[in-house]
Amino acid sequence: MRKLLNTLFVTSPEAYLSRDGENVVVRLDNQERFRIPVHNIEGIVCMGFMGASPSLMSLCAERKVALSFVSESGYFLGRVTGPVSGNVLLRRKQYRVADNPESCLKISQLFIAGKIANSKTVLQRAIRDHAQNVNTSALEDAISKLTFSQKQALNAMNQNELRGFEGESASVYFFVFNNLILQQKEDFFMEGRNRRPPLDNVNALLSFIYTLLMHEVRAALESVGLDPCVGFFHVDRPGRQSLALDMMEEFRPFLADRLVLSLINRKQICKDGFIKQPTGGIIMEDTTRKEVITAWQKRKQEEIIHPYLGEKVPIGLLPYCQALLMARYLRGDLDNYPVFIYK
Numbered sequence: 001m002r003k004l005l006n007t008l009f010v011t012s013p014e015a016y017l018s019r020d021g022e023n024v025v026v027r028l029d030n031q032e033r034f035r036i037p038v039h040n041i042e043g044i045v046c047m048g049f050m051g052a053s054p055s056l057m058s059l060c061a062e063r064k065v066a067l068s069f070v071s072e073s074g075y076f077l078g079r080v081t082g083p084v085s086g087n088v089l090l091r092r093k094q095y096r097v098a099d100n101p102e103s104c105l106k107i108s109q110l111f112i113a114g115k116i117a118n119s120k121t122v123l124q125r126a127i128r129d130h131a132q133n134v135n136t137s138a139l140e141d142a143i144s145k146l147t148f149s150q151k152q153a154l155n156a157m158n159q160n161e162l163r164g165f166e167g168e169s170a171s172v173y174f175f176v177f178n179n180l181i182l183q184q185k186e187d188f189f190m191e192g193r194n195r196r197p198p199l200d201n202v203n204a205l206l207s208f209i210y211t212l213l214m215h216e217v218r219a220a221l222e223s224v225g226l227d228p229c230v231g232f233f234h235v236d237r238p239g240r241q242s243l244a245l246d247m248m249e250e251f252r253p254f255l256a257d258r259l260v261l262s263l264i265n266r267k268q269i270c271k272d273g274f275i276k277q278p279t280g281g282i283i284m285e286d287t288t289r290k291e292v293i294t295a296w297q298k299r300k301q302e303e304i305i306h307p308y309l310g311e312k313v314p315i316g317l318l319p320y321c322q323a324l325l326m327a328r329y330l331r332g333d334l335d336n337y338p339v340f341i342y343k
Contacts, residue, residue: 006040006042006297007043007297008041010045012028014028014029015046017051017052018055018056019056019059024038038065043219044060044067046068047070047289060080060082062082066079066215067080090226090330091225091227093330097232098231098232101158105159105162108159108232108233108246111233111339112153112162112233112249115169115249116146116149116166117150117341118251118342119169119257120143120147121254121342122253122258123142123146124143127139134180135176142173142175145172146169146173150169152165159233170193171192174192178190183265184267184270187201190203197279197282199282201271201274202260204274204282204284205292206256209259209260212296213251213252213255213256214241214244214245220323224324224327226323228244229242229243230243247323250322250340251319251322255315263291269291269292273285273288300314301314302314309321318340325338
């Protein structure tokens, strides 16, 4: 099994990244603030606007360390990567499958059914652990509707119908999401899912952590030789990481949504860590972003038994495990893609 390495997150807007031999150096106000050997990390996410030196970009490309740039709100801007690696035959098979509507629908159904199943688990967990503090009737009703949506997704006749079922299930899930927030209710609540920009603290958290998840999934797909831009459910667009967005679906409830709830309910963050912009959008201030990233890194270190592989793996390697399984499915080694469903 691959070794889990950390991702370096640079959250200070004025930080500048440079190279010193085989080390990544972070400078602030022309002074060195941090350095780390490049072989100790698998990616860098920079949220500043000062950028990085060409020499560091070259080092990252040579060592296959993804260097990504995102906005303060977590919106992906671009990245620096080295030469494309992996088996060209695998990518050719991926492209052929992506051009086949029936094959795309089959895989897409699994992605969405997995997402709905994991969404149900989040709600069921709330009833099991906090029955006295949540509206069990509303959650049970939502679970019933999600169960029906899951069956509909697996029987969808085409991609447009599947998108409709996915949208309906997401509306049901986020309609009761406020029930899962047990602390700081006056400061953390949502009126449905919104983004670009997020209009409340909860949506700001969700959007930011989804961006972190996107970085992990994209890197995992590239590491096994798949093209993250050619997906099966999300429509291809220039610059869009369609396959990464596809595979993210099964992870959103388990990896991202649960972390958001944990941060709020454990009072690891508070309302003072969020800033309302003139446009009405909400962004996190630097200290809160660091708190969220620290929690994300700790979450990645936790271990679970993979539901299909039956092996204990760090949560941070789940995207890599699923990318491997997708590659095996596309090569014909597996009859179906074993979507990640955690109970």
